[in-house]
Amino acid sequence: MKILVTGASGNVGRYVIEELLSMGEQVVGAGQDIQKIKDIFKDTIDAVHFDFTNKGTFHQALENVDRVFLMRPPHLGKPEDLYPFIDAMKSHKIKLISFLSLMGVETNPIPPHHKIEKYIEAAGIPYAHIRPGFFMQNVSGVHSVEIREKNQVFVPAGNSKTSFIDAADIGLSTAILLHEPNKYRNTAHTITGPEALNYDQVAEILSKVTGRQITYAKPGYLKYRRHYIKDRGLEKGYVNVTVALYFMTRMGTAKEVTDDFVKLTGRHPRSFEEFARANVNSFI
Template sequence: MGRILVTGASGNVGKYVAEYVLKNEQQVTVAGVHTKVLQDMFGEDPNARIVHFDFTDSKTYAEALQDVETVFIMRPPHLGNPADLYPFIDALKDSGHIKLVSFLSLIGIEHNPVPPHYKIEKYIEKSNVPYCHIRPSFFMQNISGVHAFEIKHFNNIVVPVKKALTSFIDAEDIGEITAKVLCEPEKHQNNAYSITGGQAIDYYEVAMILSEILGRKIQYSNPSPRLAKEYWLTIRGLDKEYATVMEMLYMMTRLGTAKKVTTTFHDVMGKNPRTFKEFAHKNIKAWE
């Protein structure tokens, strides 16, 4: 088969998509704006081609799509306008030889038109390019990434969802299943896969697991949405658009949209996804 294009290949999910595509002995084009980082990550693999790519610069499309038959789309967090991705989707349609495009979306997005992922999914479907949307639940990496600061320095989790349940999934599991989809495009065309961990837990249990593994008391502060956003903006200094998207996603969680547990990962991969406890043991340095 032709090459597999992975956009956002230095990110949480994209790097695992590319790694597992290479483990499947397929040729991959790893694309992004930080080509030096990509060179450090994939430069030694003869099956990896590294290209500069920017969704907002159509001049970067041709090189990225050279010899490509399947595509992984990761929306950069700073591109909050769905239309920023439309020209690239149009280019996929115009190429005439794309067997599958797999867009990293959100679980439950089919019922929520507010986040940009909804309109991007619909635009892909209308393009008539074969697709397989990847709709994961919340990444475990959110706890070791954007929320690690409070855990590490204040032994606190600042997430405004009360006792709502979340079926956390490891980004590595998302990358592995996405790579399999991209390597077997005919088997997965015109589907949408909701991918979760094997159980749904609340943030009080997250705090309990972290307390056990770290050997110190971690608390879940359960702030109001208003206070959480104010903290993200004024104390953490997070980008306003990023904080607004995060606010919307956690509002969805409060409404119960993140508690769904699916068997999709096991159905496709033939094994169980990682548990949060397994993830925490593996990533303990993020909070020490």
């Protein structure tokens, strides 16, 4: 049987697929842009058109599949948007869902991940939640624009600390869970990087790596939200979710450092400085 990977061309999905292929698994990559998936993976996987808001795409995506990597697309802010597909997975007798959740979400009902976890569990589908800290790719991705153009890290995280993790490490952890569904049935794993950094420290590391003076702007929520919606043109629902996450970060929910990654993989997670050096072109 095959493993379905939603968000196949995304930051985490592509790493999940690469690791699963190295383990000898057969993979179905799902997303709205089939050509993009084919361009990345060629003929090494099956590619299917998939849309959480279109039930007509569910059956083909789940055909001959017994395990699923489930990722909530950033533009779907309501947990209810994923419920129909979770119901479909139950009727297909999926033997493990690995849901890309969020660190600390088990005690934090604000982000949509909390209700999605609970819905999966209530449906009675075997699960292995993966609860990572903030992605390093958030810094090299959506937040890199201000770093390149203004020499600023522009996020409303205050003085809080974050135990950033590389998406490649998330992909490896998730692939292990999906590869051994019986071993990890009905489990949850909080994976983080090796250290917790505040954003002044992030700016210091980026300054060292790029050779430029980069500072932490420390914007308030309203300034951040206005900039990302009006100036950057990002979708309001997506920005609102990030505001909620940074609010919780200020409450200390992102600073925990765990050894779950080491326990799962036998390796040490990548540090932020290692990541920044490997991805320096994102910041220059």
